[in-house]
Amino acid sequence: MSINTLSGQAKTLTVIVVIISSFAIHLMSVSSEAQDEWLTWNAPANRQDCPIEQSAVWAEHEDGAECIRYFFSRDIDEAPLVFVRMYGDRSVAMHQAPEEISNNTEEEQQAIAERRTRELGLPVIILARPGTYGSSGNHGERRQKSEFLALDAALDEIMQKHRIGSLILSGHSGGATAIGALLTLGREDITCAIMTSGAFGLLERAQRLRERKGNPPRPGIDGTGLPTPYDPLEHISGVIDDSERTIIIIGNRNDINTPFDLQEKFKAALSDAGHQVTLIDHPAHGPSSHNLKGRIGYTAIEYCDIGID
Numbered sequence: 001m002s003i004n005t006l007s008g009q010a011k012t013l014t015v016i017v018v019i020i021s022s023f024a025i026h027l028m029s030v031s032s033e034a035q036d037e038w039l040t041w042n043a044p045a046n047r048q049d050c051p052i053e054q055s056a057v058w059a060e061h062e063d064g065a066e067c068i069r070y071f072f073s074r075d076i077d078e079a080p081l082v083f084v085r086m087y088g089d090r091s092v093a094m095h096q097a098p099e100e101i102s103n104n105t106e107e108e109q110q111a112i113a114e115r116r117t118r119e120l121g122l123p124v125i126i127l128a129r130p131g132t133y134g135s136s137g138n139h140g141e142r143r144q145k146s147e148f149l150a151l152d153a154a155l156d157e158i159m160q161k162h163r164i165g166s167l168i169l170s171g172h173s174g175g176a177t178a179i180g181a182l183l184t185l186g187r188e189d190i191t192c193a194i195m196t197s198g199a200f201g202l203l204e205r206a207q208r209l210r211e212r213k214g215n216p217p218r219p220g221i222d223g224t225g226l227p228t229p230y231d232p233l234e235h236i237s238g239v240i241d242d243s244e245r246t247i248i249i250i251g252n253r254n255d256i257n258t259p260f261d262l263q264e265k266f267k268a269a270l271s272d273a274g275h276q277v278t279l280i281d282h283p284a285h286g287p288s289s290h291n292l293k294g295r296i297g298y299t300a301i302e303y304c305d306i307g308i309d
């Protein structure tokens with residue numbers, strides 16, 4: 001075999017190695033980019049990493065600041081009315097790897113917002129509570145006042161950023177508790193508040209859950225294991241008088257997670273303070289009767305007096 005032939009083969013092998021190496025580097029890059037798409041959980045607040053030019057706001061409040069993510073339909077700019085949804089607690093998900101969490105990408109959450117706006121005929125925002133779906137904070141410290149202050153500040157920033165007129169707030173379970181808290185923080189831009197299976201009377205609820213499980217009492221401690229939860233039931237005086245606003249509380253009498261009688265107690269306290277409130281006992285999925293049937297957190301918009309079909 002000639003020297004020229006050997007030289008040619010060597011060059012060919014070199015080209016093949018370069019191609020394979022380049023392809024391997026490309027795959028590593030694609031894998032890294034895919035990993036970056038997963039939304040982070042329970043991450044510390046860092047303004048430099050907060051994508052405020054896209055789908056996040058930097059929410060400063062009296063207890064600190066958080067990067068709060070939100071996912072939205074394309075028609076929210078200058079909208080006179082926007083539907084804002086907050087999910088319930090994600091205590092299981094926060095211990096999972098990001099890639100194992102359902103719908104844990106910006107694209108998937110945006111797609112949910114787009115679907116909901118087509119169904120409702122209103123622009124939709126999905127607001128991620130601290131520690132979940134890319135929002136900074138510790139979801140294990142939920143129901144503390146700092147969680148609700150961060151959400152309150154985030155809504156202020158979002159409304160200013162997108163020049164939004166007013167809000168319909170809808171939340172399930174811990175998301176409903178958050179909406180109750182936002183009402184008590186004195187927001188004046190809530191046209192309608194929809195709370196499904198909300199947790200109120202937090203310390204009493206925590207004690208009942210311990211008794212049902214056969215655990216010892218822990219007076220003054222919430223179900224998170226933390227003291228001093230911010231209980232909307234204890235802050236009714238902060239709710240702004242607004243005869244045009246509708247408050248809707250929906251649950252199931254057999255709910256073993258968020259007792260219906262504590263929702264009734266929250267309703268009674270609001271009514272006694274002169275606020276317009278509707279309480280609905282709605283069918284639920286067993287055995288806990290906590291998750292309500294028929295996506296009522298969205299369809300209950302029919303009870304809001306907002307003048308749309």
